[in-house]
Amino acid sequence: MKVVLPDNSELELPDGATGRDAAAAIGPKLAEQAVLVRSNGHVQDLRLPLEDGQKIQILTTRDKDDPDALYVLRHSTAHLLAEAVRRLYPGVKIAIGPPIENGFYYDFEFPEPISEGDLEGIEAELQKEISEGREWNREEISREEARRRFEAEDEPYKVELVDTADGDISLYTQGDFTDLCRGPHLQNSKPIKAFKLTGLAGAYWRGDEHNKQLTRIYGTAFYDQADLDEYMERLEQARERDHRRLGTQLDLFHLSDHSPGSPFWHPKGMVIWNELEDLRRRENGRRGYLEVKTPLLYDVDTYVTSGHYDNYAENMFFVEQHEDEKRLALKPMNCPGHMLLFGSQLRSYRQLPMRFAEASTLHRDEPSGTLHGLLRVKHITQDDAHIFCSPDQIEDEIFACLDYASYLYDLFGMEARFELSTRPEKKLGTDEEWDFTESALRNALDRRGIDYLVHDGDGAFYGPKIDLHMTDVLGRSWQMGTIQLDSQMPARFGLTYMGTDNQEHTPYVIHRALLGSLERFIGILVEHYGGAGRG
Ligand SMILES: [Zn+2]
Numbered sequence: 001m002k003v004v005l006p007d008n009s010e011l012e013l014p015d016g017a018t019g020r021d022a023a024a025a026i027g028p029k030l031a032e033q034a035v036l037v038r039s040n041g042h043v044q045d046l047r048l049p050l051e052d053g054q055k056i057q058i059l060t061t062r063d064k065d066d067p068d069a070l071y072v073l074r075h076s077t078a079h080l081l082a083e084a085v086r087r088l089y090p091g092v093k094i095a096i097g098p099p100i101e102n103g104f105y106y107d108f109e110f111p112e113p114i115s116e117g118d119l120e121g122i123e124a125e126l127q128k129e130i131s132e133g134r135e136w137n138r139e140e141i142s143r144e145e146a147r148r149r150f151e152a153e154d155e156p157y158k159v160e161l162v163d164t165a166d167g168d169i170s171l172y173t174q175g176d177f178t179d180l181c182r183g184p185h186l187q188n189s190k191p192i193k194a195f196k197l198t199g200l201a202g203a204y205w206r207g208d209e210h211n212k213q214l215t216r217i218y219g220t221a222f223y224d225q226a227d228l229d230e231y232m233e234r235l236e237q238a239r240e241r242d243h244r245r246l247g248t249q250l251d252l253f254h255l256s257d258h259s260p261g262s263p264f265w266h267p268k269g270m271v272i273w274n275e276l277e278d279l280r281r282r283e284n285g286r287r288g289y290l291e292v293k294t295p296l297l298y299d300v301d302t303y304v305t306s307g308h309y310d311n312y313a314e315n316m317f318f319v320e321q322h323e324d325e326k327r328l329a330l331k332p333m334n335c336p337g338h339m340l341l342f343g344s345q346l347r348s349y350r351q352l353p354m355r356f357a358e359a360s361t362l363h364r365d366e367p368s369g370t371l372h373g374l375l376r377v378k379h380i381t382q383d384d385a386h387i388f389c390s391p392d393q394i395e396d397e398i399f400a401c402l403d404y405a406s407y408l409y410d411l412f413g414m415e416a417r418f419e420l421s422t423r424p425e426k427k428l429g430t431d432e433e434w435d436f437t438e439s440a441l442r443n444a445l446d447r448r449g450i451d452y453l454v455h456d457g458d459g460a461f462y463g464p465k466i467d468l469h470m471t472d473v474l475g476r477s478w479q480m481g482t483i484q485l486d487s488q489m490p491a492r493f494g495l496t497y498m499g500t501d502n503q504e505h506t507p508y509v510i511h512r513a514l515l516g517s518l519e520r521f522i523g524i525l526v527e528h529y530g531g532a533g534r535g
């Protein structure tokens with residue numbers, strides 16, 4: 001059989017040859033340094049057979065910054081961590097240990113709680129394994145046999161994982177430690193040149209708070225000591241810039257258990273807040289937005305019409321009422337109010353586009369485990385607007401939103417990234433409608449000369465969207481605003497305008513927030529400037 005290499009040359013191999021065999025056929029050095037096969041964007045273990053005609057790329061220890069190469073290195077280090085912990089803490093139960101962005105973790109149920117101080121001892125044991133050297137062996141076995149093995153080892157979490165796994169069961173063994181795992185893994189532990197255990201946290205088994213709380217050990221690993229040093233330096237900078245720390249130091253805001261996830265803004269914090277409000281108001285005025293103010297509380301019927309009741313109720317706060325009164329809930333978004341406002345009068349094509357802007361308080365009941373300073377709150381204030389327009393106005397309005405967003409990010413020295421999400425499988429509306437709306441968004445992006453990523457199928461069921469991300473000075477990426485086209489909500493509210501043909505038409509609406517939430521934006525600003533407060 002033949003496989004195709006990245007330079008499009010073909011490599012002749014015996015049938016059933018593996019990635020490792022392919023590497024060896026090219027050269028002994030490559031065979032030694034190989035860590036992974038990548039094929040059409042998917043990663044494949046070196047031990048698995050290749051197919052005739054398969055396009056392959058062999059990643060090696062020299063691809064030290066490649067995310068897939070780092071992924072396999074870190075996943076392998078997680079297995080070494082589990083081996084070390086099992087040796088040091090007899091009776092410990094192991095759960096799961098995946099690689100994550102910037103590192104890996106492993107969840108354990110310890111017989112006695114451990115503390116940060118214990119990480120050093122675990123690191124030493126892990127270092128010992130690396131010094132001794134470990135090789136990974138892969139085997140595929142039946143579900144019954146896997147179950148028997150993990151029952152014999154008294155590993156109830158692994159037994160549960162075997163019972164709920166889809167497809168074939170594979171195991172990886174290094175030293176005397178065997179883990180249930182799909183892989184891929186390194187050939188051996190030699191490429192792990194630098195690692196560090198970075199912290200401890202509590203984590204519920206399978207992320208469910210009704211389950212037992214396990215201990216999560218976080219770590220990271222690199223192909224090169226200098227890369228780990230640089231990473232630790234960046235972590236330290238991030239810690240120093242943490243907006244929760246700086247928020248207290250600079251006396252900007254505080255958070256309290258008396259109102260979880262809702263910041264108390266101090267006078268100095270309000271100076272920043274009001275600057276943003278002024279900026280928003282001034283630019284909105286310049287760009288033809290109309291400032292409006294809509295209520296915080298609505299009856300349940302409104303949320304049934306908007307779709308929030310069916311799709312978002314678990315994140316909403318319902319308000320206790322006297323028996324004879326209608327049930328009310330706090331708005332989690334401004335859209336329902338703006339729909340009602342638009343529908344309160346007869347509208348004509350002459351009034352379109354109509355751009356309602358409102359930065360009012362929204363409430364979203366985020367699970368307390370996900371709250372994070374100003375970055376994830378229950379009480380949020382978006383620089384929100386809804387633009388009602390006719391189909392032929394969509395492209396220009398999207399263009400104007402992109403222009404506005406670029407203006408704002410430039411102002412703060414932030415580098416923006418734009419991502420377009422297109423029709424999902426489950427969608428409302430016809431393919432012709434989607435062709436039309438997607439091309440309006442694409443045209444607007446192209447006209448502004450913006451390079452953008454496309455996520456096929458990631459749009460909302462009611463329309464395509466453009467998400468705005470930015471990268472801060474530490475190279476971290478944040479989602480900021482979003483520009484979302486919607487043909488459904490205006491129809492659900494029965495909104496119409498009189499067209500030039502004297503007929504009633506349903507307007508489109510563009511939901512857009514550019515800074516995102518003011519709370520989150522200030523949190524990001526504080527970290528971006530490291531509290532330096534550049535004018
Ligand atoms: Zn694994």
Ligand SMILES: [Zn+2]
Pocket residue numbers: 333334335386511512
């Ligand atoms: Zn909206």
